Amino acid sequence: MRLANRVAIISGGASGIGLAAARRFVAHGARVVLADVDADAAYAAAAQLSAEGAEAIGVEVDVRCYNQVKAAVALAAERYGRVDILLNSAGGNAARVLGRSGPFHELDIEVIDWGLDVNLKGAVYFCHAVLGAMIEQRSGVVINMGSVDGVTGCGSPDYSSAKSGMIGLTKSIAILGAPHGVRSVCVSPGPVLTRPAMAKMRTRLGRAAEPEEIAELILYLCSDDAAFITGANYVIDGGRSVGGPY
Numbered sequence: 001m002r003l004a005n006r007v008a009i010i011s012g013g014a015s016g017i018g019l020a021a022a023r024r025f026v027a028h029g030a031r032v033v034l035a036d037v038d039a040d041a042a043y044a045a046a047a048q049l050s051a052e053g054a055e056a057i058g059v060e061v062d063v064r065c066y067n068q069v070k071a072a073v074a075l076a077a078e079r080y081g082r083v084d085i086l087l088n089s090a091g092g093n094a095a096r097v098l099g100r101s102g103p104f105h106e107l108d109i110e111v112i113d114w115g116l117d118v119n120l121k122g123a124v125y126f127c128h129a130v131l132g133a134m135i136e137q138r139s140g141v142v143i144n145m146g147s148v149d150g151v152t153g154c155g156s157p158d159y160s161s162a163k164s165g166m167i168g169l170t171k172s173i174a175i176l177g178a179p180h181g182v183r184s185v186c187v188s189p190g191p192v193l194t195r196p197a198m199a200k201m202r203t204r205l206g207r208a209a210e211p212e213e214i215a216e217l218i219l220y221l222c223s224d225d226a227a228f229i230t231g232a233n234y235v236i237d238g239g240r241s242v243g244g245p246y
């Protein structure tokens with residue numbers, strides 16, 4: 001029980017890595033708030049976790065809307081009394097999510113806006129909304145989902161720059177939070193099998209990660225075992241970013 005009685009808000013918690021992390025969190029005694037733009041999926045995931053004996057609620061949040069972000073944090077505080085963990089997992093490749101394709105410079109600017117806003121601005125909004133309460137209670141952990149693309153630049157420019165921004169956000173929150181017992185860590189995965197297509201991405205280890213492998217790292221970073229870790233970027237990519245010819 002590494003997270004006994006802690007309360008976690010997970011943006012993008014209705015699926016993929018966010019949901020896998022939620023599962024690890026509740027298995028270790030946490031209560032979770034699944035904040036996702038896909039309301040039905042968030043409610044269904046929370047209902048499933050609750051049916052398995054966990055304390056979980058789903059809430060509809062578009063991370064691009066600050067009032068919805070703020071309302072989700074207020075709901076967590078009202079329902080569970082505090083917020084100990086924020087996992088910013090909402091995100092994805094904008095062109096894929098929006099069903100557009102084409103060279104970067106030919107994409108509609110709305111696609112670029114989605115890539116920047118969901119992958120970075122939403123996380124900044126959530127940090128803004130939770131940090132006051134974490135400072136007041138003198139504890140808290142923020143985990144930002146980056147990507148190996150944010151380290152290498154090998155992604156669409158909107159995605160890579162947003163994910164690099166998650167590293168900067170992590171460092172800033174680490175600096176602001178440290179005097180108040182608040183930690184912040186970025187997790188930058190390589191390909192993860194939240195979609196079958198990710199199996200085609202090359203890594204040194206010759207495979208993509210299971211979402212649970214990323215969730216296990218997140219669990220560790222949120223736990224007191226990681227009490228001396230803040231401001232760091234954890235690359236978990238099967239060696240994809242080490243460079244050199246394959």
Ligand SMILES: NC(=O)c1ccc[n+]([C@@H]2O[C@H](COP(=O)([O-])OP(=O)(O)OC[C@H]3O[C@@H](n4cnc5c(N)ncnc54)[C@H](O)[C@@H]3O)[C@@H](O)[C@H]2O)c1
Nearest residue numbers: 012015016017036037062063089090091092147191192194
């Ligand atoms: N899967 C990978 O290979 C991989 C690799 C590196 C980084 N990541 C990052 O990990 C995070 C999770 O990815 P995943 O593979 O689990 O994706 P996923 O699509 O399974 O989950 C993303 C979740 O975010 C939600 N979401 C999308 N837009 C939103 C918005 N505006 N407001 C709130 N929620 C919104 C979706 O509804 C979905 O539930 C993302 O930030 C992604 O960029 C994923």
